[in-house]
Amino acid sequence: xxxxxxxxGEEEKIDISSIAPIRNYSSRFLTFxxxxxxxxxxxxxxxxxxxxxxxGVNKLNWYNLTQIRYPAPGLEDGGFGHxxxxxxxxxxxxxxxxxxxGILAAVYLSEFGRGTRLAYLVKFSCNVLTGVPAILCGxxxxxxxxxxxxxxxxxxxxxxxxLMLPIVIRSTEEALLLVSPDMRLASVGLGSTRFQTTMxxxxxxxAPAIVTGLILSLARAAGEAAPLLxxxxxxNFWSTDLFGPVATLPVMTYFFAIIPFRxxxxxAWAGALVxxxxxxxxxxxxxxxxxxxxx
Amino acid sequence: MTSAARDFESSQDINIEKKMGSSRILxxxxxxxxxxxxxxxxxxxxxxxxxxxxxxxxxxxxxxLGFLVTTRWNPVENIFGVLPQIYGTLMTSLVALVFAVPxxxxxxxxxTEDFAPKWITVPIGFAIELIVAIPSVVLGLWGIFVLIPAxxxxxxxxxxxxxxxxxxxxxxxxxxxxxxxxxVLSIMICPIIASIxxxxxxxxxxxxxxxxxxxxxxxxxxxxxxxxxxxxxxIVSSIMLAMGRALGETMVAAMISGNANRINISLMQPGSxxxxxxxxxxxxxxxxxxxxxxxxxxxxxxxxxxxNVLAEIVIRRFQNLEQ
Numbered sequence: 001x002x003x004x005x006x007x008x009g010e011e012e013k014i015d016i017s018s019i020a021p022i023r024n025y026s027s028r029f030l031t032f033x034x035x036x037x038x039x040x041x042x043x044x045x046x047x048x049x050x051x052x053x054x055x056g057v058n059k060l061n062w063y064n065l066t067q068i069r070y071p072a073p074g075l076e077d078g079g080f081g082h083x084x085x086x087x088x089x090x091x092x093x094x095x096x097x098x099x100x101x102g103i104l105a106a107v108y109l110s111e112f113g114r115g116t117r118l119a120y121l122v123k124f125s126c127n128v129l130t131g132v133p134a135i136l137c138g139x140x141x142x143x144x145x146x147x148x149x150x151x152x153x154x155x156x157x158x159x160x161x162x163l164m165l166p167i168v169i170r171s172t173e174e175a176l177l178l179v180s181p182d183m184r185l186a187s188v189g190l191g192s193t194r195f196q197t198t199m200x201x202x203x204x205x206x207a208p209a210i211v212t213g214l215i216l217s218l219a220r221a222a223g224e225a226a227p228l229l230x231x232x233x234x235x236n237f238w239s240t241d242l243f244g245p246v247a248t249l250p251v252m253t254y255f256f257a258i259i260p261f262r263x264x265x266x267x268a269w270a271g272a273l274v275x276x277x278x279x280x281x282x283x284x285x286x287x288x289x290x291x292x293x294x295x
Numbered sequence: 296m297t298s299a300a301r302d303f304e305s306s307q308d309i310n311i312e313k314k315m316g317s318s319r320i321l322x323x324x325x326x327x328x329x330x331x332x333x334x335x336x337x338x339x340x341x342x343x344x345x346x347x348x349x350x351x352x353x354x355x356x357x358x359x360l361g362f363l364v365t366t367r368w369n370p371v372e373n374i375f376g377v378l379p380q381i382y383g384t385l386m387t388s389l390v391a392l393v394f395a396v397p398x399x400x401x402x403x404x405x406x407t408e409d410f411a412p413k414w415i416t417v418p419i420g421f422a423i424e425l426i427v428a429i430p431s432v433v434l435g436l437w438g439i440f441v442l443i444p445a446x447x448x449x450x451x452x453x454x455x456x457x458x459x460x461x462x463x464x465x466x467x468x469x470x471x472x473x474x475x476x477x478x479v480l481s482i483m484i485c486p487i488i489a490s491i492x493x494x495x496x497x498x499x500x501x502x503x504x505x506x507x508x509x510x511x512x513x514x515x516x517x518x519x520x521x522x523x524x525x526x527x528x529x530i531v532s533s534i535m536l537a538m539g540r541a542l543g544e545t546m547v548a549a550m551i552s553g554n555a556n557r558i559n560i561s562l563m564q565p566g567s568x569x570x571x572x573x574x575x576x577x578x579x580x581x582x583x584x585x586x587x588x589x590x591x592x593x594x595x596x597x598x599x600x601x602x603n604v605l606a607e608i609v610i611r612r613f614q615n616l617e618q
Contacts, residue, residue, distance in 0.1 A: 023513055030515045031410065037401030038419060041489075044482045045426050051441045052433060105336040108329035122337035124607060129340045131536065131603035132596065133543020135570050139592045140343045142577075143350040162339065169336060193322035223430025226545035226570070230577040250432045254546060257436045265440070272433040279428045287421060 056273025059266040080271055082238045086246030090232050093157020094164055102168030110176035126166040137162045138227035151245040156232025163227055164217045171213025175206040212286040219282030223275045225250035249275055351589035368556045375587035379558045383566040387473050388541035391480035399488025407496040426486045435550035438479045443470045454563050465561040471553030474562040479547045484537035495529025528609050535606035539599045545570040569595045
């Protein structure tokens with residue numbers, strides 16, 4: 001196949017250059033354009049990565065990662081340890097809400113309700129929910145939680161959890177679909193109930209792929225500032241109060257980026273580097289894990 | 296034979312009922328639990344819409360549909376309208392698509408049409424998918440401190456030489472503008488178009504391509520006259536999904552649009568988007584203003600829902616055709 005294709009290609013080249021120069025040149029021109037598209041995309045990616053790495057690495061050290069104090073405008077001192085703790089609180093709340101919820105809902109979609117009208121509608125709704133802007137998840141959490149009890153890490157967790165849920169459901173469902181139907185049949189054939197089949201056979205088999213999906217959704221959610229702006233809000237001090245406002249890495253990066261003081265801006269770059277590194281590492285690792293399980 | 300089998304079956308049935316009462320309850324309970332949770336996941340979308348609309352109700356009653364065509368946002372006098380933001384949102388997304396659609400489709404063609412060996416296209420495909428993962432706040436930061444200074448001289452030159460064109464007119468560009476937002480947005484949404492278009496091309500039957508080649512079409516004639524028309528619904532839905540993402544992108548708009556509350560026909564001048572408005576005003580908003588921002592959120596929700604539902608329907612129709 002490939003041999004004959006190459007043969008045809010060579011024939012074509014000779015023919016076209018002599019008989020149809022316009023076809024040949026337009027073809028070459030379009031190929032050039034297409035390669036240009038790829039180059040532009042890759043260049044912008046490396047441009048962003050390069051700048052974030054270059055600017056961020058200056059201020060990225062153990063002191064800043066653990067330091068609590070907010071730098072007063074003009075001072076050279078400070079760190080974002082409090083924002084890391086805040087991010088962890090918000091993300092663990094989001095994980096506690098969306099992981100069990102999403103996994104069980106995906107179990108229904110893939111194991112018990114496959115092909116039903118209900119599953120179709122739920123999937124449709126989840127796909128549309130994936131496209132809902134992150135900031136609207138924030139407005140939702142504001143309307144539900146914040147109006148009653150004020151800004152809190154908890155409400156930020158709810159906003160992020162809503163954001164993550166459709167992604168968790170979709171990635172878990174895809175992981176469950178990879179489990180061979182034979183294993184389910186064998187388990188049922190041995191007399192186990194649907195509960196036992198799911199818990200002892202299907203979920204453990206799909207576990208690596210499921211966990212990968214969960215980590216990836218968490219890493220993506222960690223970089224979202226929009227849903228946190230008016231839920232967990234911001235806090236310039238150390239806080240571990242789940243029901244009070246906390247600083248988070250993306251929100252801190254946002255607020256430090258838009259104020260005109262150099263020390264804060266440097267901290268914003270360092271925060272951006274931490275966010276970026278987290279997401280890129282999670283994406284790369286998950287890519288290799290999924291690649292392995294598919295093989 | 297049959298009756299014996301039936302006897303055996305029924306006797307076993309009874310045994311199961313007796314032996315496994317608790318595990319049967321567990322089993323049925325588990326299935327019902329997953330059912331309830333998945334129904335709730337389905338309802339969540341409606342819940343998000345209703346809650347936001349409910350919070351927006353005071354502003355809806357106060358301003359009605361006039362909210363959509365009023366150009367003032369004045370918290371002191373409690374006059375609110377989002378026409379400049381609607382304009383900014385649509386304009387930035389459309390201009391971003393102008394850049395991203397050719398870039399995305401060109402990339403998808405490069406990745407599927409055997410221009411390069413697999414060991415080149417696979418890492419490139421992965422790198423392009425990484426762009427989607429970059430947090431938008433990072434891109435916003437990069438936009439403020441790197442992209443704006445870098446493109447300022449170019450923008451000024453364009454502004455100087457094409458002042459007669461309203462799209463590039465106005466005073467010399469200083470920095471934040473709708474065009475910058477569009478540029479960053481196009482980097483963000485390009486991979487969406489590229490990856491969906493790519494998988495569309497890959498899912499098309501091989502015979503289509505072979506047929507065109509056998510008739511003597513060049514590679515590019517095959518792409519332009521066979522592959523793109525055949526994959527059109529996939530491409531269209533990828534564009535709509537990308538547009539949905541661009542409409543709802545918040546941090547980039549809040550950081551580099553300039554948050555100027557007026558309609559500037561010129562793309563080189565500061566503007567504002569619905570998301571940028573919500574993000575920048577929510578912190579210090581009074582009661583009616585919060586409600587007005589919720590109303591703006593409802594407007595944004597309607598815009599993105601229309602785009603996303605259309606994209607979803609096109610994709611599903613396309614999948615049905617395939618089967």
